[in-house]
Amino acid sequence: MKTLIALAAALLFNLCAQAQPKVYFTKEISPEALVRIYKALGKEAKGRVAVKISTGEAGGNNYLKPTLIRNLVDEVGGTIVECNTAYAGSRNTSEAHWKTIHEHGFDSIFAVDIMDEYGDIRIPVKDKKHIKYDIVGAHLANYDFMINLAHFKGHAMGGFGGVLKNQSIGVASSAGKAYIHTAGKVQSQEELWNNLPAQDYFLESMAAAAQAVADYFDGNIIYINVMNNMSVDCDCDSHPAAPAIKDMGIMASLDPVALDQACLDKIFNHKASAGDDNKPLIERINRQHGTYITDYAEKIGLGSKTYTLVDIDN
Numbered sequence: 001m002k003t004l005i006a007l008a009a010a011l012l013f014n015l016c017a018q019a020q021p022k023v024y025f026t027k028e029i030s031p032e033a034l035v036r037i038y039k040a041l042g043k044e045a046k047g048r049v050a051v052k053i054s055t056g057e058a059g060g061n062n063y064l065k066p067t068l069i070r071n072l073v074d075e076v077g078g079t080i081v082e083c084n085t086a087y088a089g090s091r092n093t094s095e096a097h098w099k100t101i102h103e104h105g106f107d108s109i110f111a112v113d114i115m116d117e118y119g120d121i122r123i124p125v126k127d128k129k130h131i132k133y134d135i136v137g138a139h140l141a142n143y144d145f146m147i148n149l150a151h152f153k154g155h156a157m158g159g160f161g162g163v164l165k166n167q168s169i170g171v172a173s174s175a176g177k178a179y180i181h182t183a184g185k186v187q188s189q190e191e192l193w194n195n196l197p198a199q200d201y202f203l204e205s206m207a208a209a210a211q212a213v214a215d216y217f218d219g220n221i222i223y224i225n226v227m228n229n230m231s232v233d234c235d236c237d238s239h240p241a242a243p244a245i246k247d248m249g250i251m252a253s254l255d256p257v258a259l260d261q262a263c264l265d266k267i268f269n270h271k272a273s274a275g276d277d278n279k280p281l282i283e284r285i286n287r288q289h290g291t292y293i294t295d296y297a298e299k300i301g302l303g304s305k306t307y308t309l310v311d312i313d314n
Contacts, residue, residue: 020308021255023262027313029228029247031071037252038072038147040312041222047144050113051078052170054151058090058100059238062229064151066105078147079111083137083170086177086189089238115139120173123216127208127300130183130201134168134212135176145220146213148256152225152263153243154232154281157181158206159290161234162260163223164297168209180205199289200296207297210256214302223259224252227266232284244277245270257303261294 024040026033038045051073056063073080084097091097094117101107101114115137122133123140150166158165169177175187183197183205196202214221227248233240248266253259264285270278285291298305 020306021253021258021304022310023251023253023255023258023307024310024312025249025251025262026311027249029068029226029250031068033250034069034072034224034226035075037224037250037312038075038222040310041252041254043222043254045076045078045145045147045222046220048142049076049078050081050140050143050146051076051149052081052146052166053149054166054170054235055080055082055091055097055101055106056104056235057238058103060235060240062151062153062231062240062243063104063235064149064226066109068226069149070109072147072149073110076147079113079143080106081113081115081137081139081143083116083172083177084114084174085236086174086181086192087236088189089236092174092189113139113142115171116173116176120175123212125208125212126215127204127211129208130197130205131179131208132184134209135173135179135187136171136213137173140171140216146217146222148221148223150223150225151229151235152227152251153230153234154284155234155288155290156237156284157288158203158293159285159288160260160264160281162225162263163256164206164210164260164293167213167256168206171213172209176209180209200292203289203293204296207293207300207302210297211300211302214256222252222254223256224250225259225263226250227263230267230281232280241280244280246276253307255303255307257294257297257305258307261305262307262309264291264294
């Protein structure tokens with residue numbers, strides 16, 4: 001009887017593990033490792049491939065460098081895609097953004113597309129609690145597949161930035177960014193800062209927008225978080241704080257919620273030591289209630305916080 005119970009328990013465990021989304025991990029952060037983890041996902045990027053990154057604010061130095069991502073972009077024949085920001089800086093107009101893209105070396109290696117340079121479009125959202133649609137760069141319609149390639153780090157407003165932020169705020173046009181940041185109140189840079197909502201409403205709006213983009217691509221999307229240069233500040237900060245925590249590796253999944261949750265778990269479960277301190281990043285995330293975005297994203301059906309971790313180094 002004990003043997004039968006043990007076998008039944010093992011079978012149930014295996015069935016649950018198979019049902020959970022997989023999150024792949026490698027400690028290596030290199031151009032070759034990015035290609036390996038992309039291939040481990042088992043989903044080929046086909047057609048016109050958009051590679052969504054942050055090109056980084058001028059003055060900052062933590063963004064994903066062209067030399068790091070080059071092999072992956074070449075592997076899929078991708079185009080680097082971005083949208084303009086909704087705050088004063090070096091990327092809030094297309095003219096300024098192109099200058100920053102050039103200074104950071106992207107356009108000398110890749111085809112680059114500022115998707116909202118010539119306007120934006122609205123795409124449907126399922127969760128209309130705050131936003132009634134998602135406003136994205138018009139050129140999103142030019143792509144069949146997206147690689148959401150995010151730099152995982154802290155963020156002054158969201159607590160942290162990973163694939164959920166990269167797919168919501170990142171894919172939104174300048175007007176769309178203001179719309180999400182204000183939980184559906186306004187769509188202009190000028191009105192944004194006087195219309196900030198309750199923090200959880202902002203996080204819920206981001207989750208809804210990320211789901212809209214996932215639905216738009218209808219499964220033709222993969223997610224990668226690079227856990228290096230993890231400052232408490234985002235790449236949208238021109239003078240970010242120096243990272244207090246050491247680089248951890250690369251994670252990837254077909255489920256954006258599982259991926260961001262796995263990265264959060266790795267940060268929160270990390271054992272701090274001299275020169276490798278997770279406390280500042282945890283404090284930034286907690287200050288902004290940042291972990292709530294994965295809770296809400298799971299609630300609305302975007303993905304699962306429960307996952308199976310697969311170490312591709314072993």
